[in-house]
Amino acid sequence: MQISRKRLVSILLHVLFTTLIVMVPVFLMPLKEQKDPSSKNFYNIPTIIMTAMATIACYTSAYWLYPRFLLRKKLFSYLGITLTICAFTAVISGVTTNLFSDIPTPFIWAHIVTKFFIVLFVMGTGTAYRFVMEVMKQESKQKESMTMELSFLRSQVSPHFMFNTLNSMVALARKKSDKLEPALIELSNLMHYMLYESDEEKVNLSKEIDYIQSYIDLQTLRFGHNVKILFTVNKPLPSDPCIEPMLLIPLIENAFKHGIGLIEEPEIDIRLCVEREGLLLLVQNKYNDKTIEIRDKTSGIGLVNLERRLKLLYPHKHSLYLSKNGAYFKASLKLNLHDQVSGC
Incomplete structure (x- = not known):
């Protein structure tokens, strides 16, 4: 079964976003964590939990928050829920990091703040993705509607033109x-x-x-x-x-x-x-x-x-x-x- 072009683009975008979320801990991890000999494996348990929660937050923003709040112009509700999700995810990440590592408490708070902005960025990316998809969908509908209307208008031209042209034939036929x-x-x-x-x-x-x-x-x-x-x-x-x-x-x-x-x-x-x-x-x-x-x-x-x-x-x-x-x-x-x- 062949995959349509739109479907293929959608799949590739999902893969891109998931890859982006997975790579965020690698590129945005604090420098101290990268130098820590105990953190040679970037994807330890806290990181895996953080990545999973960030992925869920991304798709929650794209497929629930955007249509339910942004499209209905409930901006304050959208911001409130988004910031709550970011804070909750960052705190969970800080707690799991504290349980599975010996990082001092001041660094845990810095870790929480960093994860908060990472999740905020990821959710913003999800919202941007959904916005672009909606714009493309609307443009596709408008183009399809215009194509159908043009087809109808063309179908009007030919019979109308033939009606008037055949009148000319009738006039010549009457004159023999x-x-x-x-x-x-x-x-x-x-x-x-x-x-x-x-x-x-x-x-x-x-x-x-x-x-x-x-x-x-x-x-x-x-x-x-x-x-x-x-x-x-x-x-x-x-x-x-x-x-x-x-x-x-x-x-x-x-x-x-x-x-x-x-x-x-x-x-x-x-x-x-x-x-x-x-x-x-x-x-x-x-x-x-x-x-x-x-x-x-x-x-x-x-x-x-x-x-x-x-x-x-x-x-x-x-x-x-x-x-x-x-x-x-x-x-x-x-x-x-x-x-x-x-x-x-």
Whole structure:
């Protein structure tokens, strides 16, 4: 049976802590004890008792005091119990040392004080261990939660996108247009990307651009010369950065959905610029503010989905602006791809 990575790390940490506790008497033993000919064996009975009690104190701090008191913000109770355990362990160590050796009484008191701070250090180590484990656990939960949410958001994008794309097919079919066959070919290209590329965590930007081009070609076949469509890409850099799949298409799809209809001389202008500072997508389309649209249940999913994915994937590394200027609706998306590298 294979041991998971997390389990292996946990086991190694336990071994490390136990080894640390066992070695404490060797490195922190008073100099006099090290010079004493009767103390050539570091692990005599008092030392074994001390080591066992320190180990118990360490795990008591990690698995009882921390969750029961520190997590509940009972700081004074935690400190009181911790100091009591340290004092009790140090006294027991002093008593056993006095029983099994001929150390003078003044040195016994010095021994007790030393053991008190040793146990305090060991318990602090146990608390620190548990704190680190809790932080890692919370980060793991957050990452798992984000992964699940991103998976759900991606599952929303594809059906929503296909719903709008199939409407284009229906329109061509009703017209019995000769463009239906090439449109279906473009649709197959889109579906190939959605099935085999969109499941990847990241894709090369060039693939995303090809996907956008296929979508625009499909819309061009549907509307022909009735809609002025411009798509320009400025990509001077030789590198091919990575990006979340299907992240740019919602803004473009939104322009076609709301920029065509009861609009005189509809225009859609799409500009994509990739520079060292990042990626900039500008989408502009005409709109009719007076037109009352009958919205379906999926209306608005694309932009809401996009905003949520941007917050999860590019926190503090993106800006999305939507504005209306006269007869035009403008969308601007800027991504900081400075940390991205080619070859996803």
